Amino acid sequence: MRIVVYADGGCSPNPGPGGWGVVISGPDGPVDLCGGEPNSTNNRMELTAAIRALEHFPEGAQIEMRCDSQYVVKSVTEWMRGWKAKGWRNSKGPVMNLDLMQRLDELAGQRDVKWTWVQGHAGDPLNERADRLVTQGRHEARRTSDQPSSSPRPAAKGPVGNLPPPMSRQAMAAFRQMSFLADKPLAREILRAVKQSGTGEAVFLEDCIRFVLALGPEETARLRASMRAKSDSAA
Secondary structure, three states: OOOOEEEEEEEEOOOOEEEEEEEEEEOOOOOEEEEEEEOOOOHHHHHHHHHHHHHOOOOOOOOOOEOOOOOOOHHHHHHHHHHHOOOEEEEEEEEOOOOHHHHHHHHHHEEEEEEEEEEOOOOOOHHHHHHHHHHHHHHHHOOOOOEOOOOOOOOOOOOOOOOOOOOOOHHHHHHHHHHHHHOOOOHHHHHHHHHHHHOOOHHHEEEEEHHHHHHHHHHHHHHHHHHHHHHHHHH
């Protein structure tokens, strides 16, 4: 019987503070692991999640590793053999993230691993749980930016979604506006979105602000116009 494991990772922005999350499905309920780094990339965090998950098990363990990263799954199942035959090189030169790739190859070779790609944000409860752990790890990395925290450890106790992150000044200013928006349609829409995201208000607002800042004013305006056009056509 294979143990089912979900691994996820990401940064916000990319590159930037990163987090990784692992959910191990067990008979007594899921086991959570998470961590983060103050400066990383989406791909490095995805690889780190898979590595930390495999490190949790002894050699010979039978595991089904479920990831929503095609980069991780295809690296192991399709590309890695060719890279190794060419001295860890591909058509563009040395393989990116070589340190993590070699560690992942070592760990996977010592265990019986079935690699499965899953669609992200598609309603799979444990995949969504792993995604929330990524957010937790990322915010912990921001809090301790002078001390990288990628060593595996149990996630904080309590509901995964109840994160107490530090807020940037921009997010804090936006958060204060919630009282001004109280009982208005926008406030209700925001609170509904916060509930669906599984995070707290502070985390949700800060992630939204960082997303818009990363897009820039021109791309934000383009997306807003596109959404308005879709709304008008639906009406």
